[in-house]
Amino acid sequence: MTDAKISIRNLFKIFGEAPQEALAHAKAGMHKAELLEAHRHVLGLRDINVDMQEGEITVIMGLSGSGKSTLIRHLNRLIEPTAGKVVVNGENILDYGDARLRRLRRSNMSMVFQKFALLPHRSVMENVATPMIVEGAKKNDYETEAAKWLDRVGLQGQGAQYPHQLSGGMQQRVGIARALTSNSDIMLMDEAFSALDPLIRTDMQDLLLELQRELRKTIVFITHDLDEALKLADHLVILKDGEVVQQGEPQHILMHPGDPYIVDFIADINRARVLRARTVMTKTTDPVPVDSEVSATATLEEVITQGGGNADLTFRVMNRDRQVGVLPMRDVLAALVATQGVERTEAPAA
Numbered sequence: 001m002t003d004a005k006i007s008i009r010n011l012f013k014i015f016g017e018a019p020q021e022a023l024a025h026a027k028a029g030m031h032k033a034e035l036l037e038a039h040r041h042v043l044g045l046r047d048i049n050v051d052m053q054e055g056e057i058t059v060i061m062g063l064s065g066s067g068k069s070t071l072i073r074h075l076n077r078l079i080e081p082t083a084g085k086v087v088v089n090g091e092n093i094l095d096y097g098d099a100r101l102r103r104l105r106r107s108n109m110s111m112v113f114q115k116f117a118l119l120p121h122r123s124v125m126e127n128v129a130t131p132m133i134v135e136g137a138k139k140n141d142y143e144t145e146a147a148k149w150l151d152r153v154g155l156q157g158q159g160a161q162y163p164h165q166l167s168g169g170m171q172q173r174v175g176i177a178r179a180l181t182s183n184s185d186i187m188l189m190d191e192a193f194s195a196l197d198p199l200i201r202t203d204m205q206d207l208l209l210e211l212q213r214e215l216r217k218t219i220v221f222i223t224h225d226l227d228e229a230l231k232l233a234d235h236l237v238i239l240k241d242g243e244v245v246q247q248g249e250p251q252h253i254l255m256h257p258g259d260p261y262i263v264d265f266i267a268d269i270n271r272a273r274v275l276r277a278r279t280v281m282t283k284t285t286d287p288v289p290v291d292s293e294v295s296a297t298a299t300l301e302e303v304i305t306q307g308g309g310n311a312d313l314t315f316r317v318m319n320r321d322r323q324v325g326v327l328p329m330r331d332v333l334a335a336l337v338a339t340q341g342v343e344r345t346e347a348p349a350a
């Protein structure tokens, strides 16, 4: 057993009339298309093993139908697995009875939904306070707490409004404030920003990262958007047809895609904006002659800008006041071209 906050172990979910029979085929190695074709069962998830660490954002990413919603719904048992375990805080939640499960959903986990799921006839303040109202808190207490979180998500003074009076971005701020009022240490976010306009979406991602620096929640975030995943994830899990194709630190996945599917998936991203100096540098604390210094967290775009177009420079890479590596510009340039390590699914045009 690991000491992860959430551990998913050998999780299978099969939809259909006789899932246990189909399970035997999936365990024997059958994949989604074959299982549907030969046995008329839908493989939702196949042998998922993921550890989600306390205080980190784990992003589950995949295309439509890859199993993201099915996976997140297992974490609070809105869906029962066909086989496997979901361990939260060291306990297998599949062993829970109704009362303990209710407590898990109310106290340990909060959810933020794509469609906000606000109560239309309640004020913004009451919506934010809902988790405390359900617990029987006194008006004074829940209003103080709700006002605190409304301030924190940038909605100070909006408590008396009703949801329909707010823009989509503001409504989702209410959704986040409500999740924070529950004081749960796990937040499940299912495509939480997918319904928002691009600029508002970026603002919400920034807000989430800012809150997270302070609150260190364990966040499980579902998205089908690679840029969003790369921006938010400490740990990135990529699903395809109900299976984990690759998981790890996003920067590592970008540098070492483990599967042709991932190579194709990441082919079009702007590597200069996403890759960071610490990922591409050569680790060393030895003093070496360099031309300039960059921060370990600088993006390659920032490094190139700082170098003013000079391809012969070498940088000292700094974490606070300490040297952690060196970075020659030629390594920066090499990293801008996607890794060739894995065969592509299609041969490039001649």
Ligand SMILES: Nc1ncnc2c1ncn2[C@@H]1O[C@H](COP(=O)(O)OP(=O)(O)OP(=O)(O)O)[C@@H](O)[C@H]1O
Residues within 6 Å of the ligand: 015, 016, 042, 043, 044, 062, 063, 064, 065, 066, 067, 068, 069, 070, 071, 224
């Ligand atoms: N209740 C159900 N009955 C039968 N099949 C289901 C059921 N729920 C999900 N599935 C199937 O399981 C697979 C995974 O679906 P899921 O909704 O988890 O994907 P997703 O990655 O969340 O997709 P989207 O981004 O479109 O929401 C799909 O093939 C879907 O058709």
